[in-house]
Amino acid sequence: MIAIITGATGGIGEEFVKRLAGEVDSVWAVGRSEEKLNALRDRYGDSIIPVKADLSDRDEIFAFCAKIVSEKPEIKYLVNNAGTARMAPVSEFTLEEISDMLDINDKAATLICRACLPYMAKGSYILNIASASAFQPNPYIALYSASKAYLLSFTRSLNVENEGITCTAVCPGWVDTKMLPKTNNGKEIKYPGMVPASVVVESALKDCKKGKDVSVCSFYYRYMRFLSKVTPHKIAMKMWVRAIRQYI
Numbered sequence: 001m002i003a004i005i006t007g008a009t010g011g012i013g014e015e016f017v018k019r020l021a022g023e024v025d026s027v028w029a030v031g032r033s034e035e036k037l038n039a040l041r042d043r044y045g046d047s048i049i050p051v052k053a054d055l056s057d058r059d060e061i062f063a064f065c066a067k068i069v070s071e072k073p074e075i076k077y078l079v080n081n082a083g084t085a086r087m088a089p090v091s092e093f094t095l096e097e098i099s100d101m102l103d104i105n106d107k108a109a110t111l112i113c114r115a116c117l118p119y120m121a122k123g124s125y126i127l128n129i130a131s132a133s134a135f136q137p138n139p140y141i142a143l144y145s146a147s148k149a150y151l152l153s154f155t156r157s158l159n160v161e162n163e164g165i166t167c168t169a170v171c172p173g174w175v176d177t178k179m180l181p182k183t184n185n186g187k188e189i190k191y192p193g194m195v196p197a198s199v200v201v202e203s204a205l206k207d208c209k210k211g212k213d214v215s216v217c218s219f220y221y222r223y224m225r226f227l228s229k230v231t232p233h234k235i236a237m238k239m240w241v242r243a244i245r246q247y248i
């Protein structure tokens, strides 16, 4: 019985490795850096199977899916965690940057779900790491936010379609990982409600075992989710832009 974790080499992904390594026979740790993957195995033991794949590369995504189909592993957990983000107006992204972000955040996660489903029995789990930014449109992280809204929507539908396999969209707010820059123009950036990766993972594993299709780990972001449901998005976007104005 295995767990597959993408973006396993740091942050939230590494926390999943830490938590799941003792629960399954092996963890397929997917990442693009051989060095980081080998270091992960040194830290967590021989049950970690490094799988090198750059999930912005179509051929490498398809090759990884083909590996799943050819090895037919019994998959207890699939964690689609790899993701990338950048705060900037869409007009400042190159076409290649946009294509890479959508490939990593959405295309890879979707194709890997499809490849894994036949090898997941009742009682298994898919955790797709979305974000609280999926709850409303967010200018200046428009691409990231829209890519996570896709993942949230996709995961909730997948959960209905696949009885017995719990599919959970994990939607944390700010998480203290290397994804978040610490300063901007020499000024310290404040991230309201920021939590460590361990809190996100503990709560995601609890929630998926309760059968929840969405996991939000803190009261602060559960409240933000409620607000985004009751506040017209035009107003919610204005509030967001006001909050980040000093950084853009």
Ligand SMILES: NC(=O)c1ccc[n+]([C@@H]2O[C@H](COP(=O)([O-])OP(=O)(O)OC[C@H]3O[C@@H](n4cnc5c(N)ncnc54)[C@H](OP(=O)(O)O)[C@@H]3O)[C@@H](O)[C@H]2O)c1
Pocket (backbone or CB within 6 Å): 006, 007, 008, 009, 010, 011, 012, 013, 030, 031, 032, 033, 036, 053, 054, 055, 056, 057, 081, 082, 083, 084, 085, 104, 129, 130, 131, 132, 171, 172, 173, 174, 175, 176, 177, 178, 179, 180
């Ligand atoms: N940090 C937050 O505030 C926050 C909030 C909500 C949701 N999330 C989501 O949580 C997930 C994990 O992020 P994190 O915060 O733990 O950040 P992180 O520490 O930067 O981890 C991102 C992971 O994705 C991997 N990755 C990036 N590009 C890749 C590619 N082309 N192919 C394969 N793997 C790739 C990274 O590998 P490398 O080490 O090789 O770069 C790394 O292991 C992401 O989906 C992110 O969107 C984060």
